Amino acid sequence: MPLLFxxxxxLAMAPWRLSGVVYSALLNDPRQLAALGDAVHQPPYKxxxxxPVLAVRPRNTLAGDGDAIGVPAGxxxxxxxxGLGLVIGRTACRVPQAGALAWxxxxxxxxxxxxxxxxxxxxxxxxxxxxxxxxxxxxxxGSKVADPDALAISLALDGxxxxxGHSGGRVRSVAQLLSAVTxxxxxxxxxxxxxxxxxxxxxxxxxxxMAVAIDGIGTLHNTLVAEAA
Amino acid sequence: MTPARTTTAPTAPTARTARTARTARVAYSGAIxxxxxxxxxxxxxxxxxxxxxxxxxxxxxxxxxxxxxxxxLGLNYADHVKELAKELTLPSTxxxxxEPLLFLKGPGSLVGHQAATRRxxxxxxxxxxxxxxxxxxxxxxxxxxxxxxxxxxxxxxxxDYAVRDHLENWYRxxxxxxxxxxxxxLGPWFVPAAEVPDPHALQLRTRVNGxxxxxxxxxxMIHRVPALIEYLSxxxxxxxxxxxxxxxxxxxxxVNEGDEVVCEIDGxxxxxxxxxxxxxxxRQDNPCASST
Numbered sequence: 001m002p003l004l005f006x007x008x009x010x011l012a013m014a015p016w017r018l019s020g021v022v023y024s025a026l027l028n029d030p031r032q033l034a035a036l037g038d039a040v041h042q043p044p045y046k047x048x049x050x051x052p053v054l055a056v057r058p059r060n061t062l063a064g065d066g067d068a069i070g071v072p073a074g075x076x077x078x079x080x081x082x083g084l085g086l087v088i089g090r091t092a093c094r095v096p097q098a099g100a101l102a103w104x105x106x107x108x109x110x111x112x113x114x115x116x117x118x119x120x121x122x123x124x125x126x127x128x129x130x131x132x133x134x135x136x137x138x139x140x141x142g143s144k145v146a147d148p149d150a151l152a153i154s155l156a157l158d159g160x161x162x163x164x165g166h167s168g169g170r171v172r173s174v175a176q177l178l179s180a181v182t183x184x185x186x187x188x189x190x191x192x193x194x195x196x197x198x199x200x201x202x203x204x205x206x207x208x209x210m211a212v213a214i215d216g217i218g219t220l221h222n223t224l225v226a227e228a229a
Numbered sequence: 230m231t232p233a234r235t236t237t238a239p240t241a242p243t244a245r246t247a248r249t250a251r252t253a254r255v256a257y258s259g260a261i262x263x264x265x266x267x268x269x270x271x272x273x274x275x276x277x278x279x280x281x282x283x284x285x286x287x288x289x290x291x292x293x294x295x296x297x298x299x300x301x302l303g304l305n306y307a308d309h310v311k312e313l314a315k316e317l318t319l320p321s322t323x324x325x326x327x328e329p330l331l332f333l334k335g336p337g338s339l340v341g342h343q344a345a346t347r348r349x350x351x352x353x354x355x356x357x358x359x360x361x362x363x364x365x366x367x368x369x370x371x372x373x374x375x376x377x378x379x380x381x382x383x384x385x386x387x388x389d390y391a392v393r394d395h396l397e398n399w400y401r402x403x404x405x406x407x408x409x410x411x412x413x414x415l416g417p418w419f420v421p422a423a424e425v426p427d428p429h430a431l432q433l434r435t436r437v438n439g440x441x442x443x444x445x446x447x448x449x450m451i452h453r454v455p456a457l458i459e460y461l462s463x464x465x466x467x468x469x470x471x472x473x474x475x476x477x478x479x480x481x482x483x484v485n486e487g488d489e490v491v492c493e494i495d496g497x498x499x500x501x502x503x504x505x506x507x508x509x510x511x512r513q514d515n516p517c518a519s520s521t
Contacts, residue, residue, distance in 0.1 A: 021335055026400060045398045053397075054404045056333035058298035060466045072464070093410075123400045125300075125331040130464050131370075184409050186337050 007064030011190075013105055013141040015089065019190035022057035022085075022134060023181070024112050027120065028171045028196035035199060036120075044121040052172060052180050055123065057112070057194070061134035069113065069132040069222050071206045073229035078133075080204050081112030081197030082155045082212040084148060084167045086174060087139060088193065093186040100175035105189070107145050109137035109220040111212045112197050136192065137212065137220025145216060148174040148195075156211040157204055165198045167214070251418040251498075253342075255288035257281075264288070270498070272342070272417050290342035293385055293419035294364055297470035299334040300461060301360075301389055303402060305476025306449050312479040329452045329460060332400075334389075334408050334474075342417035342498075345505040346390060347410070348486050350512075354393040355484055357502070358477035359435045359492035361428060361447050362387040362415060363454055369467040377458035380467065383421040384428065386500040387474045388414035388435075388492040391481075415472075418498045425496060428454055433494040437484060445478025447494075452476075 008018050027033055033040055033048055040048050063069060071078055089105025112134060115127040145151070151167040172180060174195060178187075187193065204210050206226035213219040253264045253275060264275040264283070272285045304310045340346065348355050366382025390412040395405040425431075428447060435443035452460070457473055484490055486506040493499040507513065 021337070023335065023404075047398075049397050049399045049403075051395070051397065051403070051405050053399045054408075055400065056335050056404070056408070058300075058333055058465070060298065060468065120399050121401060122330060123332040123402075125333060126328070126464050129333065131466050181404075184405050185335065186410050188337065191337075 007067050008062060009064060009108060009136060009139045011087065011106060011139055015105060015189035017190055018087065018136070018192060019188060020059050020062060021188070021191040022062065022136070022194065023192070024055045024057050024134070024194040025172070025177055025196035026053040026055055028052070028177070029199045030169070030171050031199035044119075052177060054181065055128055057134040058129050060131050061129055063132040063135040063222065065135070065137045065220050065222070067132060067135060067222055068225045069135065070227040071224050072130070072227050075115055077116075077203035077205050078224060079114050079116055080155055080201045080210060081110070081114065082153050082163070082165065082201060083110050083112055083197050084151060084153070084174070084195045084214060085110040085136060086148070086178065086193045086195070088187045088189055088191045089142070090189055091186060092178065092182045095179050095182045097175050097179040100178045101142065101148070103178060104142045104148075104174070106139050106141045107148055107217055108139040108192065109212050109214045109217050110194050111135050111137075111210060111220055111222065112194055135220055135222045138218025140217050151217070152215045154213045155201060156213070157202070157208045159209070159211075162202050163200070165201070167195060170195060249420075249424060251420045251424065253293050253417055253419070254291045256291060257283055257288045261291065266418075270418070272499070285343075290344070290416055292339050292341050292415040293417065295470050296336055296339055296415065296472055297468055299336070299413060299472055299474065301332050301334055301407070301474040302452065302457070302476040303330040303332060305329070305451050306445060306478040307451060308445070308449065308479040309477055309481070312481070329457060332402055332407060334413055337410060338408050338413040340411045340414050342414075343501050343503070344411065344414060345503045345509065346412060346414065347510050348484065348504050348506060349392065350507045352392050352394040353483070356391055356393065356481040357435055357484060357490050357492060358389040358391065358481060359433050359443055359494070360387040360389050360474045360477050361431060361433065361494055361497070363428065363473040363475060364419065365467045365471040365473075366422070366469050368469065369458055369462040372458055372462040374455035374459040377455040378422070380458060381422045381454065382469065383419050384425055384497050385415055385419055386492050386494050386498050388490065388500055388502055389474050389477065390414070414492070414500055414502045416498065416500050420497050431494050431496060433478070433492070435480065436491045436493070437482065437488055442482045443478065443480030445480070447475070449478060450475060
C-alpha cells in the first residue's frame with residue numbers, strides 16, 4: 001500500500017504503521033456537558049448522551065509533527081484539542097472492558113482541532129474535517145505507558161505553557177471507551193481512537209506554534225498559518 | 230484505506246465488454262480481481278481481468294473501488310425530510326438550501342454486493358437507504374460547481390443502513406446509528422462517469438423481498454452533486470476514492486432478519502443485501518437484552 005500520509009508517525013512496534021483511520025471521542029470530558037447546564041435536557045438534545053459520541057477524522061485532516069496547518073480566512077482562532085490517542089494493535093470487536101488495554105499497541109499525542117462549534121446537534125463536519133486539523137504526533141508502545149488514564153497533558157503556545165490537563169477523569173476511560181465503541185464497530189490494527197479533548201483548552205491563532213506534550217510519550221508541534229482569502 | 234489507485238476502472242472498454250466499462254472488484258480463488266460483466270450489465274457472469282469467466286455466486290463481491298473518505302448526506306430529498314419531520318427536534322424546511330447535513334463514515338462499515346448485514350436483536354426500526362454514490366476521481370480543493378463534474382470518476386449504488394432506535398441528539402446521526410459493521414453496502418459496479426450523462430436524471434428504488442418499498446428520482450435532490458463538491462472542497466481536499474453518498478428519498482421501512490434488500494438505480498446497478506440476525510455473528514440471541 002502506498003504511503004498516503006508521509007508525515008504521519010511511523011510505529012516502532014506492530015502493526016508498524018497507522019491505517020489512516022481515526023475516530024475521536026467528543027464530549028468525553030464531563031465538564032463539557034456540565035458547561036451546557038440545563039440545555040442538555042432541552043431540545044434539541046433532550047437528554048445527555050447514553051453512548052459514546054464520536055467523530056470520524058477523515059484522511060484529509062491527518063498531519064504529522066512539524067506540519068503547518070491552515071486557518072481559513074475569516075477565522076480568528078482555532079479550538080485546540082490536546083489529547084491522547086490509542087493505536088489499535090489487533091482486530092478489536094466487542095472488546096471486554098477488563099483487559100481492554102491488551103488491544104492497544106501504543107499511545108500517541110494528538111491535537112484534535114476544530115473551528116468554533118455553536119451546536120452539538122449535528123455533525124460539525126465543516127468545523128472539524130478541515131485539511132490538517134488532526135495532527136498526530138509521537139507514538140510509544142503500550143508497554144511504555146503504565147496507566148493511560150493518568151497522564152499529564154499540556155499545551156504550549158509559542159513556547160509558553162498555557163494549559164495543563166490530564167488524561168483521566170473522563171466520562172469513559174481508555175478501556176471503557178474502547179469496549180463501548182467496539183460493541184458496534186470493529187477497529188483494525190493501525191486504526192486510532194482519540195480519547196477526546198478537554199473542556200477548558202484555549203484557542204490558538206494563526207502564526208502561533210502549538211506544542212502538545214504528554215508525559216512519557218512526547219511532544220507534537222504544529223504551526224497555524226493564515227490561508228489566503 | 231488505500232489511496233489513489235481508486236479509479237481501478239479501465240479508461241476504455243475492452244473488446245469483450247464493449248457495451249460498458251463498468252467494473253467490479255471480487256475475491257475469487259484466493260485473490261482479489263477486477264471483473265467486468267459478460268452479458269450487458271448483468272451480474273450473472275463475470276470476466277476476470279485474467280480472462281477467467283466466473284458465476285456471480287462463485288465470487289465474493291467487494292466494494293467496487295478502493296474507498297477513501299465516506300461522506301454521507303442526510304435529509305437531501307425533500308420528501309424524506311417530510312417523512313422524518315415528526316422526529317426531528319429542530320425544524321428543517323423542505324426545499325430550502327440550508328448548509329447540507331453531512332456525516333462521515335469509516336471503512337469498517339463497508340461491505341459489497343450480496344453481503345450480509347446484521348440486524349441487532351431487540352431493535353424496532355432498522356432501515357435501508359438507497360443512495361447514488363459519487364466517486365471522486367481527481368483531487369478537489371476550492372472547486373466551483375461549474376467545474377465540479379470533472380472531478381467525478383464515476384458512480385455506484387449505496388445502501389446506507391440506519392438503526393433508528395440508536396439515535397441520540399448529539400452530533401446526530403451518531404455513529405452507533407450509522408457507522409455499524411456492515412452498514413455501508415456499495416456496489417455491485419463502479420460505473421465510469423462517461424456512462425452517466427446526467428446523474429440527476431436517475432430513477433432509484435428499493436425492493437424488500439421483491440416488493441417495491443422506496444421509489445424516487447435523483448432529480449429530487451436538494452443539494453446536487455456539483456454544489457456538494459463545491460461546498461465540500463471549500464474546506465476539505467477531496468481525493469480520488471472519496472465517495473459522496475447523496476441521501477435517500479422517502480419510503481424507508483423496517484427490515485427483518487431473513488429479508489433480501491435490493492437497492493437499484495437505473496443505469497448504475499442493483500445492489501443486493503441480506504439481513505441476518507445476531508446468532509450468525511455469535512452474539513446471544515436474547516430479545517430482552519439491551520441491543521448493541
